[in-house]
Amino acid sequence: MAGTGLGQLGLWLHLRSRRHDDPPLPEIPPGSGxxxxxxxxxxxxxxxxxxTRALRRARPGLRILRMQADARxxxxxxxxxxxxxLDRARPRAVLLLGSALPPALLSAARARHLPVALAELRLNxxxxxxxxxxSMRRQLLEGAAAVMVADLASLDLARRMGLDPVMTGPVSEIHEPLPCSETERMSMAQQMNGRHAWFAASLPEGEEDAVLAAHQAVLRRAHRALLIxxxxxxxxxxxxxxxxxxQGLTLSRRAEDDDLGDEIQVLLTDGPTEMGLWYRLAPVTFMGGTLTGRGDAMRHPFEPAALGSxxxxxxxxGAHATEWRQLTGARATRALRHADDLPQAVTDLIQPESIATLATNAWTVSTGGADVALRIAERLSRLMDRPAEIPA
Incomplete structure (x- = not known):
């Protein structure tokens, strides 16, 4: 399905018509590598x-030419x-990062029998x-020597196109886990005594009622549940x-160092402090601001992800659209359409197996960026040592 007559026609028309005024040319790095x-x-x-850092570690002396579209x-x-x-730089291979497929570059690389690798690829x-x-995009994809996709949906689509993809996952931003006092964590965990807990993080006023309604629903299923x-x-x-x-809920205030017995249904923290502690204690986290669009309330989604919540x-x-897209592509979150969905979502995540699936997927995304980059670099390094396979 990948290569069709219509795709060839589209590519021919595109190459025949596309021209730009003075697009940027990459600088060719000096050296003999x-x-x-x-x-x-x-x-x-x-x-x-x-x-690129992983590439340089894999191939010392490697010269990297960078191309990216700009306003010109x-x-x-x-x-x-x-x-x-390509004729001036004589590269060993071409690496395309992302979803763009520049037709002229791919056609020129194929004509010169250069292996082309695609990474961080997302299909729709x-x-x-x-x-x-x-049809033209499928024609271009057909000539790639390596197709490395960022999510499961793209993996399925690439296979349906007749390609032989590998899912590396996304190269995510490295986000160090938030710290906490281990002594405090152990003490709080002992007080919680195995109770199911969920955390409403950085909650704006406009989302308070939705969260409290969700907790009332959870309490009907698990009477010992705790909302942080x-x-x-x-x-x-x-x-x-x-x-x-x-609302008839029993409350403990962190600021007053209240006891946290089984009768306590809500633990009210001091605000956006000790976040690393709460992410560690709560198997489930609702990210405040994401229902109402309060950008100043939205915290980085890799904070709970890196700590197993x-x-x-x-x-x-908000400002973290890229990270949310990575987590969504890895099926690592429970997304809500509106506030009315929150009670059901929190109730569904009482079961440990449901929590574990989301938390594991999210942890992989938030901590796996360096490993994914290394796998991409290793695959490209192998391609540089052999010619690309050119379709007949």
């Missing part, structure tokens, strides 16, 4: 640094310029369509304490 050409899509810029255009989309770059259902653009509640604004602590008690979140992503 082997060279590769790396083309970076906008959706893969964050992954580039880790991958993309040299990888211009046939004459793409051919000029439109790539299986029968239009000219989708961390308001985004510490000034909300007195009003939030009254709201909790007005399963994540529930609303539709708003």
């Amino acid at each position: 082997p060279a590769i050409l790396v083309h970076v899509s906008p959706d893969a810029v964050r992954a580039e640094g880790q991958i 255009g993309d040299a990888g989309d211009d046939p004459a310029l793409a051919a000029m770059i 259902a439109q790539d299986l369509g029968w239009g000219l653009q989708a 509640l961390s308001p985004h604004d510490p000034a909300r602590l007195p009003a939030l304490a009254r709201k909790v008690e007005d 399963a994540i529930i979140h609303g539709p708003e992503q």
Whole structure:
């Protein structure tokens, strides 16, 4: 299905018509070591640094030519310029990072029998369509020597195209786990005595009612359940304490060092402090701000992910859209469409096996960036030592 007559026609038309005014040419690094050409899509810029560092560790002396589209255009989309770059630099291989498939660069590399590797690739259902653009993308994908996809959905789509993909997962940003006092963690865990706990992290006022309604639903299923509640604004602590008690829930205040017996249903923290402690204690975390779009309340999703807490979140992503996309692609979160979905989501995650699946997937994404970059570098290094297979 990958290569079709329509795809060949689309590629021919594209190469015949696409031209840019003075697109950027990559600088050819000096030296005598082997060279590769790396083309970076906008959706893969964050992954580039880790991958290039891994490449240099795998191949000391490697010279890396970098290409990326800017406001003037993309040299990888211009046939004459793409051919000029490859002929001058004479790279051993071409690496495309991200979802863009520059037709001129891929065609020129194929004509020169250069192996092309795709990494951080994300496909969508439109790539299986029968239009000219989708057929052309499949035609370009067919010539790749290595197809490394970032998520399970792309893996399935690539297989349906007749490709032989490998899922490496995404090259995620390295995010160090938040610290906590181990003595305090052990003491709190002992007080909790095996109770099911969930954490509402950095909760804005507009989401308080939804979280408390969800906890009432959880208590009907697990009467010993504990909600750890961390308001985004510490000034909300007195009003939030009254709201909790007005709903008939028994409350413990972290600021007053109250006991945490089985009768306590809500633990009210001091606000956005000791976050590393709460992520470690709560098997499930709801990320505040993601229902109402309060960007100042939204915390980095890799915080709970790196500490093994399963994540529930609303539709708003704020400044961390890339990380949410990585977690979603790995099936590592429970997403909500709106606030009414929260009670069911939290109730569903009472079961340890459900929590474990999400938490494990999220932990892999949040901590696996360096390992993924290494696997990509090793695969490319092997390709540099052999010619690409050129379809008949």
